Amino acid sequence: MITTLSTSSTSEELNVILQRDVIVKPNFISENEEATLLKEIDPHLSRIKYMSSHWDDAIQNYREIERKNWNANNKMTIDKLRQHTLECYPTPLVLLPLTHCLDLSGDGEIRPHVDSVRATGLLSTISVVKKKEPVELETAEESRRVVLRRTETNGHGKNCPxxxxxxxxxxxxxxxxxxxxxxxxxxxxxxxxxxxxxxxxxxxxxxxxxxxxxxxxxxxxxxxxxxxxxxxxxxxxxxxxxxxxxxxxxxxxxxxxxxxxxxxxxxxxxxxxxxxxxxxxxRSSPSRRLRTDQAIVPESDFRTVNRRF
Incomplete structure (x- = not known):
């Protein structure tokens, strides 16, 4: 079953965005699959110290690894996530070969940001936790506690920038x-x-x-x-x-x-x-007559967030 994420936020704009552009699939993996994933990832993450800030200031108090090879059981779980990602996208995708594993500390935070170009198009994630604690979703108006354990979250971005x-x-x-x-x-x-x-x-x-x-x-x-x-x-x-x-x-x-x-x-x-x-x-052709009543760099009607020259 696939459901949209809902909150009790008083922000109508936030509610519209969440309901339109985010899909949450509860119990996407089982408790046993969750435990198996953590058992393989934890030994590698535990050797890394939490970092206070990200290179683009998008994440605070976190540690991360990327994995390409998994044991047989976890490979089935990751393959299921990859297959579901392909099914959610309207056009053929070339998926990245590495799986990004992100661990936040107790006071860690992922800030609202425009993601790296490497993740453009569609981002699918599995939320796993060691303890049965809800994940806190914060808005400018209030905090709303939403249980996202073992769920698969998929951002569509149909009408967003x-x-x-x-x-x-x-x-x-x-x-x-x-x-x-x-x-x-x-x-x-x-x-x-x-x-x-x-x-x-x-x-x-x-x-x-x-x-x-x-x-x-x-x-x-x-x-x-x-x-x-x-x-x-x-x-x-x-x-x-x-x-x-x-x-x-x-x-x-x-x-x-x-x-x-x-x-x-x-x-x-x-x-x-x-x-x-x-x-x-x-380049222009010298023989072609050109109009001069238009500015070469006109005013733009869209917002530029990131340029790399």
Whole structure:
């Protein structure tokens, strides 16, 4: 049985987010499976001191390990979690090979934060405790004690801001698909938090902050999405073209050499959470006449949380 997490919080916004974007599956594992997991993990965690702060200040008083190999019984439990994660996601996933094990001290805390790009898309967790004590869920208004023992929690993030990885290139050739297949990523990357309804002009603005060539009037920013096809291979799909210094081409003939898709939204092109975005920056053509009535870096209607140049 899968249920949504509910609280008695007076914050209507919090209740909506929890009920919409978090799924809790009670008794996802048995008490015996819980004990077996702890028996394997504890000897490794006990040799590590609790750390007072995390590198991005997201966690306090914690210790952690990552494991790839498990004993036979625990491998079945981890495989069950991985399979359930795949079933909850609308598109094919490439799961990380390592399982992250996090232990909080009695006064440990996980603060609200935007997670690492390594965990973008979907995060599934199993809550295990040594004692039958409830986990305390705190809000700004009050504290609500919710028993989460042996549950599997799954964050959907359907309508919440999403973390998008944008890879840009000024090379003549496109970024080879073999990079993604091998697990490597292109070197020129921007990470932003936005919504599926973001316009290409918003993403173009972020690219212009990072890439000097994209700032030149007449530069063509060719957007594509990179996704995992049902065949498990990475595929590329065009999203549109934004031309620095041009206005939208919604009133122009499709396919025109002066076409600009600034107003096109990500979700209009079936963009999915977890897809990558590629931007191929091409230099302007001297023979092309350009409009000058639009700012090169327009005001953005989405919030940038993290950039890496």
């Amino acid at each position: 999403i973390l998008v990885r944008i890879f840009y290139s000024t090379e003549i050739k496109s970024i080879p698909m073999s990079l993604y297949t091998s697990g490597r990523m292109p070197k020129n990357e921007i990470q932003i938090n936005t919504w599926p309804s973001a316009k290409l002009k918003d993403l173009a603005r972020e690219v212009r902050y990072a890439c000097r060539e994209a700032n030149k009037r007449g530069a063509r920013l060719i957007f594509s999405s990179v996704y995992v096809a049902p065949s498990k291979n990475f595929k590329r799909k065009p999203l549109g073209v934004v031309i620095t210094g041009h206005s939208s081409s919604l009133n122009k003939e499709q396919g025109s050499p002066e076409a600009d898709d600034s107003e096109v939204r990500l979700n209009a092109n079936n963009f999915k959470v977890g897809d990558f975005i590629e931007v191929h920056v091409m």
